[in-house]
Amino acid sequence: MSGPLVRLRGAGARRAGRTVLAGVDLEVAPAASLALVGPSGSGKSTLLALLAGLEAPDTGSVERTVPAEAVGLVLQGHGLVSLLTAAENVALPLQAPGRPRTARAEVRRRALEALEQVGLAAVAGSLVEALSGGQQQRVAIARALIARPALLVADEPxxxxxxxxxRHVADLLLALPAAGTAVVLATHDRTLAALADRVLRVDGGAVRED
Known part of the structure; x- marks a missing residue:
């Protein structure tokens, strides 16, 4: 795929009457890794939402060549279904409406493979409500990986x-570009951020190289 997966041109966003982002120009290239840093409430999560296509900008534009089904999401709060097992949660992206049908055995195999990547194969059959917060976080990461996305967007992963x-999850996420997946993550973890190709600071509505 040539050209950027996502391009923001003068993008701005307002929340509760407050300008969160203003005039942001940003491109995400295929197989790139970007880390967004900055204080809480600075607009990192909003910028991720614009890049992932979850929200539209109030000003400016977002151009994308990556389809919605090729975007993996790791959101704060995990977004897991509590009455499903870890493996069933991870499998959900392969069973989304409109997606080409994947054989049940293949879905199961790939769910277990994704859980193995995050060190959770042993809890594949456990309900996620019985897992610790850290385990739930890793299940959410496995769910984002199962569809082998072109772009992975992660909020405080x-x-x-x-x-x-x-360290295990940091190494896993930042190895993805070598396999062709672009990664954009928001984090307060400077060790994680330092592993990315680029570190961008989000503050005062602006985005700049850190």
Whole structure:
């Protein structure tokens, strides 16, 4: 795929009458890795939502060549279905309406493979409501990976993890560009941010190289 996956031109966003982002120009190239840093409430999550296509800008434009089904999401709060098992949650993107049908055995195989990537194969059959917060975070990451997205957007993906799992997940996420997946993540973890190709600071409505 040539050209950027997503391009923001003069993008701005307002929330509750407050300007969160203003005049943002940003491109996400295929297989790139970008880390967004900045204080809480600075607009990092809003910028991720614009890049992922979850929200539209109030000003400016967003151009994308990546389809919605090729975007993987890791959101704060996880967004898991509590009465499903870890494997069933991970499998959901492959069963979304409008997606080409995948054989049940293949769905199961890929769900287990994704859980293995995040070190959770042993809890594949456990209800997510019985898992710890850190385990739920890793299930959410596995769910984002199962469809082998062209773009992965992650909001504080290591926030609920202990030191060992933070490093494991950081290594996993930042290895994705080598396999062709672009990664954009918002984080307060400077160790994680330092692994990205580019670190961008979001503050005062602006985005600049950190």
């Amino acid at each position: 290591t926030a609920a993890l202990d030191a060992d799992n933070r």
